[in-house]
Amino acid sequence: MDSVRKVKVEKKILIANEEYACKNRDFLAKRKIPCLNVISSPGSGKTTILARTIRELRGKIRIGVIEGDVRTDIDAQRIRTTGAPAIQINTDGACHLSAAQVGDVLQKLPVDELDLIFIENVGNLVCPSAFDLGETAKVAVVSIPEGDDKPAKYPALFARAQALLVNKVDLLGVVDFDMDRAGADALKLNRNIRIFPISAKTGVGMSRWYDWLEALTNRRGR
Amino acid sequence: MDSVRKVKVEKKILIANEEYACKNRDFLAKRKIPCLNVISSPGSGKTTILARTIRELRGKIRIGVIEGDVRTDIDAQRIRTTGAPAIQINTDGACHLSAAQVGDVLQKLPVDELDLIFIENVGNLVCPSAFDLGETAKVAVVSIPEGDDKPAKYPALFARAQALLVNKVDLLGVVDFDMDRAGADALKLNRNIRIFPISAKTGVGMSRWYDWLEALTNRRGR
DSSP states (O other), X not given: OOHHHHHHHHHHHHHHHHHHHHHHHHHHHHTTOOEEEEEEOTTSSHHHHHHHHHHHTTTTOOEEEEEEESSOSHHHHHHHTTTOXXXXXXXXXXXXXXXXXXXXXXXXXXXXXXXXXXEEOOSOSSGGGGXXXXXXXXXXXXXXXXXXXXXXXXXHHHHHOSEEEEEOGGGBTTBOOOHHHHHHHHHHHOTTOEEEEOOXXXXXXXXXXXXXXXXXXXXXXX | OOHHHHHHHHHHHHHHHHHHHHHHHHHHHHTTOOEEEEEEOXXXXXHHHHHHHHHHTTTTOOEEEEEEESSOXXXXXXXXXXXXXXXXXXXXXXXXXXXHHHHHHXXXXXXXXXXXXXXXXXXXXSGGGGSOOSOSEEEEEEEGGGOTTHHHHSHHHHHXXXXXXXXXXXXXXXXXXXXXXXXHHHHHXXXXXXXXEOOTTTOTTHHHHHHHHHHHHHHTTO
């Protein structure tokens, strides 16, 4: 297959995805529920971040989670231990969630009892950023052991995300990571990105992230 | 675009890729040079592993590197500081290297002066494993901070790789990681996979990996 044809096909796939994304966006807008599409490499700590966030915001923000994984429901099980509703999507090999997959399960969440929905995408720093799921905003996660060059090397996500969580700051000093470099590279791609250095393990830095989430849910007039 | 049509298109892309992969495999076989396709999440330490391997095998195995990244030539620059030849491919957004891209640059390496070629794929635990580059074998890398559930959650790579480097063992005890679980899950997918717990930072465990590389280059009768 020549590359012109391949590009045309990719464009069609993205256009079809966009139609489903619009439906999801309408569904969420009618219910005034913000929805965050959380994207990162495998193992950067997405599930740990979500589990801690759910626990520490209990009584303030009611959170539901859609979990995307190639295989297993390990992550949904971890989320359910917090008491929050979680639905697992298995992509069975595919490298990102599609808007159609999210649309299929969105109604299975008790949406009328929620203030915020997180979608935890498949662990992948490249592909998921190209697929709109109808989310309110994308949230990028990068962790200290991955190295400070990730925004420069994988720019698409950081250019599109509204927030960047730099997780595992408890490992600063144990492994090399120049926070100024990572932050500057992210801001060069996207001068509006909000950067939160955090440790979902120790809790350091999480309160600013929670403030951002509260502002997001309040903006929606709930 | 309906999903049946999408699957057909994906199949065509894979078939086209396979033709280029065969050409690469012929090119390498004629010159009796083994070639390893190194695949992992972003930030698991691929480049650090390759740089240390090149330095420590100097005088024994002459190594050349093809670097794949979405953007920047940071990795090729790091490899060149070892004195080894390195060629950077930028995929400009794409999430994996294709056999055609590798074929384009393979002849730019001084192949007649090399005993082994590493291809460092785009940091991505999902997509690259589906695309044969004509390599002799795939090598998976997973690092301790990513967590021990990665073989279970991203099975395709581990099912196809001949070797698994479990990197950053210097962080065992600092972060949670059950080596037995990760190893058992990988072996369940692929009972022939060779597992090497290593630290490319401290050098721990690297000698067994070097023995494996030496056996690989010797098998080829060089």
